[in-house]
Amino acid sequence: MSVYELILKRRTIRRFKQDPVPEELLVRMVDAGRLAPSGGNLQPLEFVVVNDPELLPQVFAATRWAAYLGPEGTPAEGERPTAYIVVLINRNIRPDGGYHDAGAAMENMILVALEGGVGSCWIASLDRNALYRVLGIPQHCEIDSVLALGVPAETAVAEPMRDSIRYYRDEQGVHHVPKRPLASIAHHNRYGQKLVD
């Protein structure tokens, strides 16, 4: 599958089968994150891969899921992530910023996971204090966000946005993600001139 095809296919996944994420894939993902573009090539990012069965519930407890879906958006027992990658910004290397670097690394990791059959949910809504404690993260590292991972146990589809950006689940449990149409956000040469119809 081409990169473009993977990008079209990619959707956030919030329900997972309980098969483990292969450790080689986790390593490959972090390598893809490491090689992402970095402002000034400072490379302030560090990564904590979590798949220890004792730690998984503690990391899960620090994550907040699918605000638009209410309690049903949070994965139930038996459908929770089987691994996480925590993205850190080392403040000894870069005293502020670095968020673009983290975003670029995240997307690289998400696409490599998908190529390996693993779905993901990027989570920035976190109890960071709990993560510092549970994972022993030093204070000079800012916790940017967490990538929750597992083999997908749900179907999620993009659809053209009509009147709301709120994602929703239908009666079959399919997750729908409204996306603004290309014509409404793309300009050609001068703002307001159409790139596509």
Ligand SMILES: Cc1cc2nc3c(=O)[nH]c(=O)nc-3n(C[C@H](O)[C@H](O)[C@H](O)COP(=O)(O)O)c2cc1C
């Ligand atoms: C910076 C960022 C933070 C996010 N934080 C959360 C989060 O805390 N919890 C969650 O369930 N989803 C989170 N998401 C996932 C978004 O809800 C999701 O990307 C959005 O609904 C679009 O769906 P899609 O990824 O399938 O295109 C986050 C995504 C991004 C980019």
